[in-house]
Amino acid sequence: MASTPSEPTSAAPTTTTTSDSTATMPPLMYGTAWKKERTADLVYEAIKAGFRGIDTAAMTKHYDEAGTGEGIRRAIREGIISRKDLFVRCPKTLLAWSTLQSYLPSSPDPSRRGKILRLGISNVHSVSLLDVLPGVGVVQNRFRAVERAWDRQIRSWCEAKGARYQGFWTLTGNPSIWDYPAGPAVFVQAIADGAGVSCAEAWYVLMMERGVVVLDGTTDVGGHMRGDLEARGKVAEWRGTEEGKHVWGVCWEKFLRVVDSA
Ligand SMILES: NC(=O)c1ccc[n+]([C@@H]2O[C@H](COP(=O)([O-])OP(=O)(O)OC[C@H]3O[C@@H](n4cnc5c(N)ncnc54)[C@H](OP(=O)(O)O)[C@@H]3O)[C@@H](O)[C@H]2O)c1
Numbered sequence: 216m217a218s219t220p221s222e223p224t225s226a227a228p229t230t231t232t233t234s235d236s237t238a239t240m241p242p243l244m245y246g247t248a249w250k251k252e253r254t255a256d257l258v259y260e261a262i263k264a265g266f267r268g269i270d271t272a273a274m275t276k277h278y279d280e281a282g283t284g285e286g287i288r289r290a291i292r293e294g295i296i297s298r299k300d301l302f303v304r305c306p307k308t309l310l311a312w313s314t315l316q317s318y319l320p321s322s323p324d325p326s327r328r329g330k331i332l333r334l335g336i337s338n339v340h341s342v343s344l345l346d347v348l349p350g351v352g353v354v355q356n357r358f359r360a361v362e363r364a365w366d367r368q369i370r371s372w373c374e375a376k377g378a379r380y381q382g383f384w385t386l387t388g389n390p391s392i393w394d395y396p397a398g399p400a401v402f403v404q405a406i407a408d409g410a411g412v413s414c415a416e417a418w419y420v421l422m423m424e425r426g427v428v429v430l431d432g433t434t435d436v437g438g439h440m441r442g443d444l445e446a447r448g449k450v451a452e453w454r455g456t457e458e459g460k461h462v463w464g465v466c467w468e469k470f471l472r473v474v475d476s477a
Pocket residue numbers: 216217218219221222223245246247248249270271337338355382383384385386387413415416430431432433434435439440442443
């Protein structure tokens with residue numbers, strides 16, 4: 216697995232969907248960063264495989280917004296989805312915050328009302344900033360142990376305010392959990408073995424079950440893309456068995472102790 220470059224760490228508010236979409240935010244979203252000239256094809260393949268949430272941005276150093284649009288249009292043209300079924304995140308700058316607010320469903324201006332369903336912010340590590348920005352509905356941050364202590368404070372803020380928390384660097388930023396030299400953490404491995412998924416997939420499922428919206432930028436169309444989408448269903452099926460229910464319960468407690476205990 217290649218390590219991925221980081222985006223600027225400044226807080227950048229983001230809009231998350233547009234007027235002609237009524238889709239809700241799915242627990243696993245496709246991340247389009249660093250795909251360059253492959254962006255359109257990979258976005259198309261991701262939608263074809265079953266992703267219904269797409270994360271893009273206007274920062275040309277990291278994203279190809281036009282390519283993302285092209286991939287989406289191709290999928291719509293082929294009848295794989297309609298626009299209203301797709302949840303799209305597209306960031307703007309912090310300066311635009313108050314203007315963007317006027318497009319929320321609560322806007323007093325009927326011509327703007329509801330063109331944006333949620334406003335979000337990324338790379339924010341201060342609860343006080345969140346407290347002074349009105350209408351934050353999404354926070355997109357690094358979800359990792361090192362440096363951010365699993366972003367506990369920010370996740371708690373989101374839970375208290377009803378905002379969604381989106382996590383990136385979930386695999387590359389946490390090698391100690393799922394890929395340390397001696398092998399993955401025992402509870403991740405136990406879920407993977409029981410449910411017949413890979414350790415990375417088991418890790419994704421644990422985060423999703425905890426309410427983290429996972430950003431997944433896989434380029435492995437035939438393998439990881441489908442595997443990541445199918446993993447939650449496989450784990451749910453296994454949890455329906457007596458043994459699966461028991462093993463999951465033990466692993467879940469361990470997982471919560473890791474990511475939620477100070
Ligand atoms: N707001 C921000 O500042 C910010 C910063 C970073 C990222 N993001 C967003 O988050 C998205 C995700 O970025 P990320 O940095 O978390 O990393 P990522 O692009 O998801 O890539 C992480 C690595 O995970 C691998 N992977 C995925 N599924 C796997 C599986 N089942 N088994 C093994 N490996 C697997 C990928 O390899 P393969 O290609 O081989 O599957 C890739 O090398 C980005 O595309 C972007 O949309 C936002």
